[in-house]
Amino acid sequence: MKIAAIGGGVIGGGWIARFILNGHDVAIYDPHPEARRIVGEVMANAARARDKLFQAPLPEPGRLIWAGSIAEAVAGADYIQESVPERLDLKHRILAEIEAAAPARAIIGSSTSGFKPSELRQGAAHPDRILVAHPFNPVYLLPVVEVVGGGEAADRASALLAQVGMKPVTIAREIDAHIGDRLLEAVWREALWLVRDGIATTQEIDDIIRYGFGLRWAQMGLFETYRIAGGEAGMKHFLAQFGPALKWPWTRLMDVPDLDDALIDRIASQSDAQSGAHSIRELERIRDDNLVGIFHALKANDWGAGRTLREAENRLYKRQLAAPSTYPLMLHQARVGGSWVDYNGHMTEFRYLQVFGDATDAFLVHMGLDETWIARGFSAYTVETHIRHLAEIKAGEKLRVETRLLGHDAKRFRLHHRILRENDEEAATGEHMLVFVNTAEARSAPMPDQLVHRLDDIARLETGPIPEHAGAGIRTLRAREPAA
Structure with missing residues (x-):
């Protein structure tokens, strides 16, 4: 459009x-x-x-x-x-x-x-x-x-x-x-009075928000946060317990401080001391990095804004289904965070499996096995995995995953992933066998024709050859004979 x-x-x-x-x-x-x-x-x-x-x-x-x-x-x-x-x-x-x-x-x-x-x-x-x-x-x-x-x-x-x-x-x-600005305006008015009356500085107010209730608001909002505060009795108990306090003379909500030159100078100088070490563009990038981290945490729990991110990503995966631009498929990418590295400064073992698992999830959406099938009680489970670690990966690196479909039948499909660094160096491979499952009955089941046909379409793109290591396990290594 x-x-x-x-x-x-x-x-x-x-x-x-x-x-x-x-x-x-x-x-x-x-x-x-x-x-x-x-x-x-x-x-x-x-x-x-x-x-x-x-x-x-x-x-x-x-x-x-x-x-x-x-x-x-x-x-x-x-x-x-x-x-x-x-x-x-x-x-x-x-x-x-x-x-x-x-x-x-x-x-x-x-x-x-x-x-x-x-x-x-x-x-x-x-x-x-x-x-x-x-x-x-x-x-x-x-x-x-x-x-x-x-x-x-x-x-x-x-x-x-x-x-x-x-x-x-x-x-x-x-x-x-x-709605949003009316809520923000209420907090803003109170904050202006707190600075005006010398109760708190701009940084102290921001710290109380960002280290306290702002973290709760970021993922649960206002009413759900207070529902939890009511304990097992829920919102009704919370309102009964704290509702009377609304009539106490705590707030300056209906009164606005005079934004005279003195108050403007006070707020501006405190703000400069608080944040002036960074340019506006630097502050924007810091803000964005923090928001990305919060999004990913919420996405892992399929909650709030994280669910919106997941839905947007699933649309991107499905977009390539109609006309994949390349094969092998490039469906997943990842950035190595600081928490992903071990004592050697390299990406730790289980993060390799996470990257491969996320790439497999992307393939499931790409082949049409999306949330609509999950809701109907069907999914695909990984039953076998073989990972080869080929190169060191360090914090901050951007990774791409190349995916191939090595084979499929009525119930199973076999995937091969390669983790590629930004210079196209192969850092790891993962081979995975998945089986289609009726989750309600906890057993394998034949895939619907719709999904089999989509796998057929992807398989026609696979021209080989199959990697030499595919299908192999860990090489045999015999125990050494004890010395005489």
Whole structure:
């Protein structure tokens, strides 16, 4: 699809990066004199983060097309993302220009953090297609997007955004600042008062969040966190125990401190002392690396944003099913983290099996044995494995896995993986026999014709020869005879 982006700042640049890195062409209009530099820097950080985030091969990036006008950018566009500054008069003017040149069915999403759809639609020729599509920074990593406006356009927008790895949350009733920013605003007001009253510094407040409840919020949100706090009696007990405290005079929530020069200087100086050793781009990369680590931890538990990542990766694996670009298959990649190395400074033994196991999981999705089959009570279990360790692998290295299908029958299939380093050196091989299983009955079963036919299609790509070591075990080594 063709995407148009009007505005390329922090949020607009993040949108552009997400769409382009998911294979879509993006036409952008932004008259800011530094727009090309800013978008280029955001794109570089986004590509770096997504390379670390995904283990599935990514599609070829789409093209970034700089347009000389709004009309040129939106011509022929299927989806248009507006990310101009938060001034309603400016947004009305920009939206009018978009409508004058965009195709009739093009969806227009606004990144506005505060305005309601009814406000954006004032004077519009086709108001129903103008929506709020409010993301969170960095847009290229954080999946949630608040979709406000309803109707067929909201349904189409949500489907499109899900395809680029986002988690659309449809808000049925419009409200100023939507949901996310209203929650953030409450915390922000309290934090400003705490600094204003000399209770805490910016760093102390950030430490309490990032070392405390922020870690819980990152993977469970607010209500589920408090449900656990209620113990075995659950949410009802929590509300009964802590609800009365809401009437105590703890909060300054409905009062806003005067952001005079003194308070602004205090906050700015504390923030400089806290973070000024790093440039903004360095802070973005540190943030992105931390987010990638959290995503991977959540993915291992198939939870929250990690499930969104897994679903996005599975779409990438399936994408290659229709027309694999190369054979042997290249379905999986990995980055060696610091926790993966042993006392020798090399990737430890069980991580080799993890990489091969993840590559096998990727092949299962590629052959069509995905979550729909799992839900129906079928899967494939590994019954035999042989790994050869051929080269040292160190922390930080990026690995690719080459996969071949060496054979299959009605119940079994035999895979061969090679771990390749960035210079194409072979670092390890893994050979694995898998059997199709009826999980409800805990026994092997014949594969459905649909899966057998997909294996047949992959097998036709295999021209051999089979590696000499395939099918072999550990070489015989006899015990030494004791000395006379």
